[in-house]
Amino acid sequence: MQLILVGLGIFCVALGVLGIFLPVMPTTIFLLLAAACFVRSSERLHCWLQNHRILGPYLRAVDGRSGMPRRVKITTLAVLWISILCSAFIFVDKLWLRLLLLAIACGVSIFICSRKTMEPADGLNAEEVRDCDKSDRQSMEACREVECT
Numbered sequence: 001m002q003l004i005l006v007g008l009g010i011f012c013v014a015l016g017v018l019g020i021f022l023p024v025m026p027t028t029i030f031l032l033l034a035a036a037c038f039v040r041s042s043e044r045l046h047c048w049l050q051n052h053r054i055l056g057p058y059l060r061a062v063d064g065r066s067g068m069p070r071r072v073k074i075t076t077l078a079v080l081w082i083s084i085l086c087s088a089f090i091f092v093d094k095l096w097l098r099l100l101l102l103a104i105a106c107g108v109s110i111f112i113c114s115r116k117t118m119e120p121a122d123g124l125n126a127e128e129v130r131d132c133d134k135s136d137r138q139s140m141e142a143c144r145e146v147e148c149t
Contacts, residue, residue: 002041009037009045016055023083024101028058035059067116076112080105 012034019027031049038046050056057072068076084105088098 005041067118
């Protein structure tokens with residue numbers, strides 16, 4: 001069962017990476033599925049995914065604790081709507097498919113807007129920033145200590 005979950009997790013990571021480049025394909029949901037598979041099968045792969053410099057922020061953005069930076073929200077919504085509108089009105093001829101694309105874009109926009117907005121660290125004092133950095137370092141060190149199985 002562990003081998004199946006690892007394989008499924010790797011497959012979901014591959015789909016998530018494709019989603020970064022393909023506008024209609026989701027990224028975060030596949031990365032969440034991969035994280036769920038890795039949590040049950042490989043602590044090493046789970047730590048790798050959580051701390052990956054490109055894929056990790058997708059997972060941290062939806063964890064409910066930190067929120068999404070305002071700039072990321074604006075960029076995500078802009079890219080989403082530009083790609084959906086181009087797809088719907090340039091490449092798609094069927095009305096029902098246009099409506100479906102617009103409905104998906106509305107749903108994703110509502111989800112993104114409902115996430116907590118992470119404000120810049122200007123309001124934090126130096127001790128809070130140091131504690132945050134310390135916990136991130138400890139998390140990374142714990143992941144490095146996991147032995148390959």
